[in-house]
Amino acid sequence: MPAGYLSNPLMLILNTLVGAYIFVLIVRVLLQYTRADSRNPVSSFINKLTRVPLKALKPIFPTVKNISLAAVALALMLQMVLGFLAMGGAPNIWVVFIWSLAELIDSLINVFIYSIFAVVIISWINPGSYNPAVEVLHKITEPVLKPFRRLIPPVSGMDLSPIAALLALQVLKMLLIPPLFALI
Secondary structure, eight states, X not given: XXXXXXXXXXXXXXXXXXXXXXXXXXXHHHHXXXXXXXXXXXXXXXXXXXXXXXXXXXXXXXXXXXXXXXXHHHHHHHHHHHHHHHXXXXXXXXXXXXHHHHHHHHHHHHHHHHHHHHHHHHHHHSTTOOOHHHHHHHHHHHHHHXXXXXXXXXXXXXXXXXXXXXXXXXXXXXXXXXXXXXHO
């Protein structure tokens, strides 16, 4: 049995768990930024999952313009831990920092992309129904879709703004992420 036999499965588990928590932190930042209803069961669940560590970081990292800097800092710290582990304890902290920043930006854009896809699919399957998770998805996607809805009017009752928003998000990823990775 090789010495690193268990390292790949352990990294997979760690990446999955920490990555999921980073995802929850990103969603919390977006829900707070959009002033989502904290009584919504999904919002409440996310708040409870993140309350303890953010309470400890809040005195150091305040909330500025509805953006929880404590949640952003925690997400960045966790991403950096994953970066150190993935790079085998990389000696250069700036390499890990830039890699982590690029990964967080990529994750943020992915949250918008997945949320828009979910909203579109739900609008085809069950339009106009109420569900707490759907309400959260609408809150997350509204800041992205609103400018596109102003630019692109509905065509024969079809809202084409999600297509334009998805295209713009993909272009944004192409413009932001590779230059950050090039710095490494």
